[in-house]
Amino acid sequence: MRVLVVAVSAPTQMTGVHRHAINLAKCLLMRHDDVDLVVAPWQLKSIEGSGISTFPRLSLYVAEMTPGRTARNLWHCTALPRLVRESGADIVHLTCPVPFFKSLICRPVVVTLHDLYPMEIRENFGRFKSVFNRAILRIYLQGADAITTVSDRTLALLQTYIPKASDKAIRIYNCLEAFPPATGRSPLPEWRGYPFLLCVAQHRRNKNVTLLLRAFHQLVQRGSLAEGTRLVVIGVPGPETEAIERTVRDLELAARVVFLSGVSDAELHWCYRNAKMLVAPSQTEGFGFPVAEALQAGCRFVCSDIPAFREIDARSGHYFSLDGDAGSNLVDAILEAASSPAPPPTPLDRFSLERIGQQYSGLYSTLHLQHFTVPRASAQEKPYENKL
Secondary structure (H helix, E strand, O other): OEEEEEEEEEHHOOHHHHHHHHHHHHHHOOOOEEEEEEHHHHHHHHHOOOOOOOOOOEEEEEEEOOOHHHHHHHHHHHHHHHHHHHOOEEEEEEOOOOOOHHHHHOEEEEEOOOOOOHHOOOOOOOOHHHHHHHHHHHHHHHHHOEEOOHHHHHHHHHHOOOOHHHHHHHEOOOOOOOOOOOOOOOOOOOOOOOOEEEEEEOHHHHOOOHHHHHHHHHHHHOOOOOOOOOEEOOOOOOOHHHHHHHHHOOOOOOOOOOEEOOOHHHHHHHHHHHOEEEEOOOOOOOHHHHHHHHHHOOOOOOEEOOOOHHHHOOOEEEEOOOOOOHHHHHHHHHHHHHOOOOOOOOOOOHHOOHHHHHHHHHHHHHHHHHHOOOOOOOOOOOOOOOOO
């Protein structure tokens, strides 16, 4: 089967959505499907660093467009249908919310739903962008033949906010591949062996980076951390960057906080293996790659007590409540984790490329068969349900 995986998005560096698209393509290639992976010109560098180009059954398409939301949306509405026809794809899989005209695409369309942020936490985008993103999300879901949510939590939110769309939704987790060997060189500038806490998060409101900064400041002021301990934040700048930088200035933490972005998988693995702990204080998440990656790497982790994190692992982490005094709760959880032994690396078979690839192949095969044998399935029918 030939699957057209469309991964065009705005960031130039690796994000959770980008990682999903690459891992999706890898798990299909491992099952000997043919994959056409579509990316924007500014995504080529991160693609080259992912190792996916070594697969012989992969065809890489670079969508010709200029940066910017308007150009990306126009490409999906006009150029994508032509590419579907020319590629001979059996299935089209869109990996992030974009507008498209289903009537112009002559093949089944599967879309990935990572989260319901436009509905759930509108502060992530700002007032105008939030309205626009909600409209795009509805178009994206309405045109799909099937929706795959990356967690049960995301599926539950879909049932709450857009119940009609949930009739054609099924949960298929994000897949995780084993980390490459950790690089021997630190990605941290001028690192001389100082201990550090790690946070892997885009600069968005739901990630709660400012809460972590305030908690870290309390720990520094109280002398509760080892001398010279730093906080390392790895993530793409975004709408919350200004507030994060202002908090660092106000708390006079510039010498203790390191911001990085665009690190390789090997460098990220080095950070997990050498950090005292991962801290993930999010208000809400669709999946939570950092928590899963910390488990894989054998890294202690402290995280907010939210459903998406509990779904990944309900026992190994040090959870703190966002209710009441969230900052004090976070400080207590960090101190508790610091005094506990590091866990061994934990394999996560239910997120493996092999298992997730099998589930996607089952979904694609059923949709493909339905497309060519049934004129139009009832909106109430979910013919692929319980077959994965």
